[in-house]
Amino acid sequence: MSGARIVIVGAGFGGLQAARKLSGRGFELLLIDRHNYHLFQPLLYQVATAGLEPEHVAKSVRALLREHDDVRFLMAEVEGINLAARRIFTTSGELEFDYLVLAAGAENQTFSLPGIEAHSLPLKDLDDAVVLRNRLLGAFERASRTPDPVQRRAGLHFIIIGGGATGVEMAGALTELIEHVMRRDFPELDFDEVGVSLLEARDRLLPGMDPDLSEAARVALEDKGVRVRLEARVLSYDGKTLDVEGIDPIRTNNVIWTAGVRASRLVRELGVEHGPAGRAMVRQTLQLAVHPEVFVIGDAAYPEHIGKSLPMMAPVAIQMADHAAVNIVRLERGQTLLPFKFSDPGRLATIGRNAAVAQIGRLKFTGFGAWLIWLVVHLLRLIGFRNKLMVFLSWAWEYIFYDRAVRIIHGETPHPEQSSG
Amino acid sequence: MSGARIVIVGAGFGGLQAARKLSGRGFELLLIDRHNYHLFQPLLYQVATAGLEPEHVAKSVRALLREHDDVRFLMAEVEGINLAARRIFTTSGELEFDYLVLAAGAENQTFSLPGIEAHSLPLKDLDDAVVLRNRLLGAFERASRTPDPVQRRAGLHFIIIGGGATGVEMAGALTELIEHVMRRDFPELDFDEVGVSLLEARDRLLPGMDPDLSEAARVALEDKGVRVRLEARVLSYDGKTLDVEGIDPIRTNNVIWTAGVRASRLVRELGVEHGPAGRAMVRQTLQLAVHPEVFVIGDAAYPEHIGKSLPMMAPVAIQMADHAAVNIVRLERGQTLLPFKFSDPGRLATIGRNAAVAQIGRLKFTGFGAWLIWLVVHLLRLIGFRNKLMVFLSWAWEYIFYDRAVRIIHGETPHPEQSSG
Numbered sequence: 119m120s121g122a123r124i125v126i127v128g129a130g131f132g133g134l135q136a137a138r139k140l141s142g143r144g145f146e147l148l149l150i151d152r153h154n155y156h157l158f159q160p161l162l163y164q165v166a167t168a169g170l171e172p173e174h175v176a177k178s179v180r181a182l183l184r185e186h187d188d189v190r191f192l193m194a195e196v197e198g199i200n201l202a203a204r205r206i207f208t209t210s211g212e213l214e215f216d217y218l219v220l221a222a223g224a225e226n227q228t229f230s231l232p233g234i235e236a237h238s239l240p241l242k243d244l245d246d247a248v249v250l251r252n253r254l255l256g257a258f259e260r261a262s263r264t265p266d267p268v269q270r271r272a273g274l275h276f277i278i279i280g281g282g283a284t285g286v287e288m289a290g291a292l293t294e295l296i297e298h299v300m301r302r303d304f305p306e307l308d309f310d311e312v313g314v315s316l317l318e319a320r321d322r323l324l325p326g327m328d329p330d331l332s333e334a335a336r337v338a339l340e341d342k343g344v345r346v347r348l349e350a351r352v353l354s355y356d357g358k359t360l361d362v363e364g365i366d367p368i369r370t371n372n373v374i375w376t377a378g379v380r381a382s383r384l385v386r387e388l389g390v391e392h393g394p395a396g397r398a399m400v401r402q403t404l405q406l407a408v409h410p411e412v413f414v415i416g417d418a419a420y421p422e423h424i425g426k427s428l429p430m431m432a433p434v435a436i437q438m439a440d441h442a443a444v445n446i447v448r449l450e451r452g453q454t455l456l457p458f459k460f461s462d463p464g465r466l467a468t469i470g471r472n473a474a475v476a477q478i479g480r481l482k483f484t485g486f487g488a489w490l491i492w493l494v495v496h497l498l499r500l501i502g503f504r505n506k507l508m509v510f511l512s513w514a515w516e517y518i519f520y521d522r523a524v525r526i527i528h529g530e531t532p533h534p535e536q537s538s539g
Numbered sequence: 540m541s542g543a544r545i546v547i548v549g550a551g552f553g554g555l556q557a558a559r560k561l562s563g564r565g566f567e568l569l570l571i572d573r574h575n576y577h578l579f580q581p582l583l584y585q586v587a588t589a590g591l592e593p594e595h596v597a598k599s600v601r602a603l604l605r606e607h608d609d610v611r612f613l614m615a616e617v618e619g620i621n622l623a624a625r626r627i628f629t630t631s632g633e634l635e636f637d638y639l640v641l642a643a644g645a646e647n648q649t650f651s652l653p654g655i656e657a658h659s660l661p662l663k664d665l666d667d668a669v670v671l672r673n674r675l676l677g678a679f680e681r682a683s684r685t686p687d688p689v690q691r692r693a694g695l696h697f698i699i700i701g702g703g704a705t706g707v708e709m710a711g712a713l714t715e716l717i718e719h720v721m722r723r724d725f726p727e728l729d730f731d732e733v734g735v736s737l738l739e740a741r742d743r744l745l746p747g748m749d750p751d752l753s754e755a756a757r758v759a760l761e762d763k764g765v766r767v768r769l770e771a772r773v774l775s776y777d778g779k780t781l782d783v784e785g786i787d788p789i790r791t792n793n794v795i796w797t798a799g800v801r802a803s804r805l806v807r808e809l810g811v812e813h814g815p816a817g818r819a820m821v822r823q824t825l826q827l828a829v830h831p832e833v834f835v836i837g838d839a840a841y842p843e844h845i846g847k848s849l850p851m852m853a854p855v856a857i858q859m860a861d862h863a864a865v866n867i868v869r870l871e872r873g874q875t876l877l878p879f880k881f882s883d884p885g886r887l888a889t890i891g892r893n894a895a896v897a898q899i900g901r902l903k904f905t906g907f908g909a910w911l912i913w914l915v916v917h918l919l920r921l922i923g924f925r926n927k928l929m930v931f932l933s934w935a936w937e938y939i940f941y942d943r944a945v946r947i948i949h950g951e952t953p954h955p956e957q958s959s960g
Binding site: 153154155171172173174176177178180181184187190192193194210211244245248255259262263302303304305306502504507508511515521523524525526527528529 | 576599605608631725936942
């Protein structure tokens with residue numbers, strides 16, 4: 119074929135899949151990411167709760183592309199794109215493209231709520247997860263040497279904001295870390311002083327799923343000891359006190375923010391039409407309206423013809439990547455482009471040991487069955503055989519011994535005691 | 540017994556062993572460490588060369604002490620000790636002791652050589668290993684986007700200073716990372732531009748071992764492509780150019796320093812008699828001469844009666860911990876204290892795949908036999924069954940696939956490109 123130069127921005131699920139699908143077709147392919155690894159985001163919360171090693175949810179992009187000689191990789195940050203000139207500006211210089219596949223993903227968003235950005239802990243990338251792990255483990259160490267009970271309670275109250283899948287999974291995993299592990303590690307602490315709360319602004323958890331499952335998740339979390347507060351609108355947080363509409367201020371040193379994401383800055387600043395959450399509006403072919411040589415996929419894209427936001431999850435990104443690759447090839451061949459159709463593979467959220475909720479088509483599952491589905495799906499999707507093996511062993515270990523073995527405070531925050539009061 | 544309060548400083552091999560041995564004897568025990576984990580230092584170089592996950596060479600101290608109800612753990616930095624007042628000053632307040640077991644270990648030492656401390660990379664703790672991993676992997680990413688061949692060569696020249704076990708093992712592992720992995724990951728690079736050098740000031744590598752083994756190690760490293768320079772005395776390093784006595788200045792961005800350690804600052808500032816490398820001089824009972832209630836063990840101690848420095852390695856620390864524990868119990872019982880006798884278990888250093896040197900009593904081993912001994916000894920010594928299992932699997936994976944799977948740039952250095960030029 120043509121030897122056209124295709125630049126793919128982002129080595130997440132979408133970008134990686136696009137690179138693989140476009141490989142072997144005579145293109146000159148360049149994949150750019152600011153990290154040298156592909157991240158399996160769905161398991162980040164298990165890194166944050168000391169169940170998995172950070173390295174086991176990440177894999178070297180170059181390792182993943184070894185079989186694809188025609189794909190080059192550049193580790194650099196993309197600082198801007200000039201669509202008209204077909205140029206990309208990166209921390210490592212400028213690049214030109216004939217086609218662009220923009221798979222730049224999403225980032226944390228705190229809706230300008232006062233103090234949230236500065237004081238809360240996000241859970242969006244690998245560094246976030248390690249910072250959070252250190253904070254959680256450090257909170258118990260700090261409490262063990264804090265004589266004042268009021269300070270101790272504030273240090274041991276963990277509030278998760280956002281009742282989507284990440285918030286629900288984080289809340290479940292955190293209570294298990296506390297009940298199965300911290301309780302045994304810290305015999306000197308009074309665990310009545312420890313609390314986990316999950317706050318959701320809407321009237322139910324997991325708004326993307328069937329209401330029955332939302333309710334099942336709520337009950338399962340409360341059984342584990344999570345205090346679930348629905349219709350709780352967060353107003354502000356100063357690092358010590360969380361203000362929530364209509365209730366008394368809550369003293370806590372630990373606010374975990376999972377309540378919002380939006381398209382990455384690069385996409386929001388693209389100068390094109392945007393859908394909700396700053397996602398770039400694309401035609402049914404996944405092209406930008408004014409720049410048919412640019413395809414936007416995954417969390418970065420809002421496919422106008424579907425008329426609603428697609429969930430920001432791996433299967434969507436992968437389906438769109440496959441579709442964009444097909445359409446680029448058709449474009450090169452002068453064929454008519456095909457419209458993207460989303461096939462919903464279902465939704466899953468795990469609440470903890472033997473507990474999950476799953477929705478696949480019209481089927482709904484809860485409890486042990488849903489949990490097994492969750493396990494199998496995540497193991498299959500996790501990239502790299504070594505990671506699959508290591509994660510499987512970690513899960514088996516955790517399940518048998520009620521353990522979370524990776525509870526070391528290391529990296530990111532030199533001394534956790536310095537981080538907050 | 541008495542309920543005497545024993546404080547143990549340091550949760551390395553010595554401190555941890557002392558805590559275990561003193562447990563169950565009626566003492567009030569407190570173990571202090573600035574980290575919440577015990578570190579298996581002998582495998583740090585494998586973390587630095589992307590072979591092992593950092594989490595697999597570390598284990599939560601509290602997990603290790605679960606069976607010992609009478610041992611409390613405090614995560615804090617010890618800032619000073621007032622021996623006369625029997626008080627310890629920590630980042631978390633003051634403590635009193637009846638007995639002190641000082642197992643504070645060793646730290647990196649650069650002998651005030653200009654620029655070494657500021658610009659070279661040490662390999663002494665877990666953060667060092669991760670910084671080094673990021674630097675090594677980042678060097679190749681950076682080279683792949685560096686058009687100037689002189690800059691590229693400087694970025695791809697790795698110089699290890701110090702031909703002791705750590706330097707030798709690091710040099711061997713680094714060449715394997717380069718030859719087995721980087722060569723396949725970076726088809727765009729010319730590997731003639733990559734170099735690994737090992738510099739040793741004395742006339743042979745592994746000075747603690749038999750000269751035959753020193754020579755075997757040198758030959759094995761050179762076979763792997765390491766440039767070994769003996770009697771090479773480093774003068775200074777400015778981050779770009781390394782000055783070595785008698786030879787032309789060497790352009791390199793990567794200097795790894797394994798040439799010196801000394802007792803930790805806490806020990807050096809103790810105000811007692813010191814042996815070489817700032818180690819506290821102890822009597823044959825392992826007590827300080829003036830303060831018989833203080834026992835110093837491991838890297839921190841210089842047992843005067845032996846008349847020479849003992850190697851800074853785990854078996855020494857563990858033997859001394861056992862001995863200090865016995866003597867504390869005897870002291871409490873009013874019995875005569877016993878003199879410490881060191882039983883040398885031998886020395887091991889691995890050079891890489893199927894290659895190591897070992898000295899056990901009068902027996903010397905090289906090649907595959909020594910490598911097998913090294914593997915078995917390190918697996919047995921590694922603490923925690925889960926870590927043993929994970930490390931064994933990592934080694935098997937590496938051996939079968941010639942892989943180093945943990946090659947992700949993450950944590951510690953936000954963007955490796957900022958670190959040097």
